[in-house]
Amino acid sequence: MVIRDAMKNIRLLGRMSLYLLRISLRYPVNFVADFIELSFWILVFYFPVILFLPQQAMEGSASPVLYTLWGFFIFMLISDTIWSIAGGLRYDQMTGILEQNFLAPINEFIYPLARLFRIFIRDIPILIAFPIIFWAITGFFLIKNLALAMYILAVSLMGFIGFGYLYAGLVLTMKRSAMSANVIQFLIMIFSAVFYPFKALPEPMLTISKLLPFSYYIDLFRTTIIGTQPELITEPMNILGITLSPFIAELILIHIFTAIFLAIGAITYEKMLIKAKREGTLHTY
Amino acid sequence: MLEVIKAVFKLRWKYTVRYPGWAIFFIFVPIVFSLIPIILGWAVAGGPQQATINFKLRVGTENYTLFMILGSAVWVLSIGVMWDFGMWLREEQEMGTLEQLLLTPANIYHILLGSTIFTVALSATQFISVILFGGLMFGFLPELAKPSTLLAILYLVLGIVPLTGFALLIGCLIVSIREAEAIIRLLEPIIAFLVGVFYPITIMPSFVKYLALLIPLTISLQDMRAVILELDYVFNPYLDMMILLTYCIVWPSIAMITYRYVERKAKKEGGLGGY
Numbered sequence: 001m002v003i004r005d006a007m008k009n010i011r012l013l014g015r016m017s018l019y020l021l022r023i024s025l026r027y028p029v030n031f032v033a034d035f036i037e038l039s040f041w042i043l044v045f046y047f048p049v050i051l052f053l054p055q056q057a058m059e060g061s062a063s064p065v066l067y068t069l070w071g072f073f074i075f076m077l078i079s080d081t082i083w084s085i086a087g088g089l090r091y092d093q094m095t096g097i098l099e100q101n102f103l104a105p106i107n108e109f110i111y112p113l114a115r116l117f118r119i120f121i122r123d124i125p126i127l128i129a130f131p132i133i134f135w136a137i138t139g140f141f142l143i144k145n146l147a148l149a150m151y152i153l154a155v156s157l158m159g160f161i162g163f164g165y166l167y168a169g170l171v172l173t174m175k176r177s178a179m180s181a182n183v184i185q186f187l188i189m190i191f192s193a194v195f196y197p198f199k200a201l202p203e204p205m206l207t208i209s210k211l212l213p214f215s216y217y218i219d220l221f222r223t224t225i226i227g228t229q230p231e232l233i234t235e236p237m238n239i240l241g242i243t244l245s246p247f248i249a250e251l252i253l254i255h256i257f258t259a260i261f262l263a264i265g266a267i268t269y270e271k272m273l274i275k276a277k278r279e280g281t282l283h284t285y
Numbered sequence: 286m287l288e289v290i291k292a293v294f295k296l297r298w299k300y301t302v303r304y305p306g307w308a309i310f311f312i313f314v315p316i317v318f319s320l321i322p323i324i325l326g327w328a329v330a331g332g333p334q335q336a337t338i339n340f341k342l343r344v345g346t347e348n349y350t351l352f353m354i355l356g357s358a359v360w361v362l363s364i365g366v367m368w369d370f371g372m373w374l375r376e377e378q379e380m381g382t383l384e385q386l387l388l389t390p391a392n393i394y395h396i397l398l399g400s401t402i403f404t405v406a407l408s409a410t411q412f413i414s415v416i417l418f419g420g421l422m423f424g425f426l427p428e429l430a431k432p433s434t435l436l437a438i439l440y441l442v443l444g445i446v447p448l449t450g451f452a453l454l455i456g457c458l459i460v461s462i463r464e465a466e467a468i469i470r471l472l473e474p475i476i477a478f479l480v481g482v483f484y485p486i487t488i489m490p491s492f493v494k495y496l497a498l499l500i501p502l503t504i505s506l507q508d509m510r511a512v513i514l515e516l517d518y519v520f521n522p523y524l525d526m527m528i529l530l531t532y533c534i535v536w537p538s539i540a541m542i543t544y545r546y547v548e549r550k551a552k553k554e555g556g557l558g559g560y
Contacts, residue, residue, distance in 0.1 A: 040477070200327050
């Protein structure tokens, strides 16, 4: 029974994702813009880096430029989650189809998730092309520990989805999704050191970084794929007599964050949805 | 004429003040945007002091914060003008009021002028706010308190006039293609890249450099930096000014001709009121 329900939900997710993808393909400029836009942003941030580089730095294997590459890579997934789950829900609310869609006999958790999967289907070629474009422009490319990095990425993605549900729940009531999504993105960009190593941050900013769960996701994924030591937890930790290396400590931490995000996200989303249904605000512009 | 301009200005002002959150956002985004290459610079150089040395070696000035904030402010100005003006036309089209607007006995050029003046005023306010907040944050305001800043402002003004023509062209494109957000989203990084938001355009390959010079604010930005930070001009101060003056005539003229064509075509095909 449980397996049959799960299969039904997966099929539904697939169908909804494809239907949303078909809609997005009707806007070719938007689709093409996603590819070209990215390359230019890389150039915009790469050129100033050259101006600051000491001559010998261009030869190092773990150049700070690689932190930009992989930081931007994982940031795209965070950004996708925020925009597609929460922003997409708000868009449907604005266009008036959210209430109608929630009247259909489907799992309400699948609905925002389908929006995310649609984005992922579109973004997979971008994510693959991105390191290649980066290499073509900058000459820097390095992948180590690929399997482990992908595992970390998967755990991170679950955490981002949990955050997406939490944010979606809030957006249903506070409405100003575009502005708050921009603010959240910029805070992550700066304090979670998306474009630069954490060691570049001044001490007060680093303290704030250490308080943000997203920092740990970015740090662990990035340092794993580059093959360096984590930057946020730098010393081995001793918990209940067990010594944890910085890598293991951060790995455990991101699992805890993911569990918390998923739990809080699901509860908030469900509560806010019930509230919106009760107050009749699902269709409110 | 003045009444139409005033009415359009007032209308657009009312729309804008209803969403004050964006104003705060547009002031801080360029500052945050500038922080990224600055911090990245510290990271690659190995600290702020070494960053200053490396930057001076390659660009010719130690004041990289002013260099970058200035670039960022000019970028937000150009994006602001394009967003605001381009999206205004599209929003009027989406709401179905563009067709009504064109049916009024007011001269369309007066309406466009009213909207342009509003857009420029709004974007110029953003520009000044970014410079002021950035200056307070990084302490470069005293460097701007000198007579040569007036010359820098002149270069900026000469860049803004053709930019409005450029924005009208984008508006025409948006009215024709409709995917307004995608076009503007695409233009944001392209403009940032071409105007040299965080770097002098001299480091670009020469064909890209000449392409960049077609954007009016590229010359304005480079020459503003040249005046304030005593760097090199694009060509020389007089030639640059002549080019900008030429752009002041050429860009708005091209835009007006294109607008007339797009309007006539849309009227004939009934696309003005189309969502």
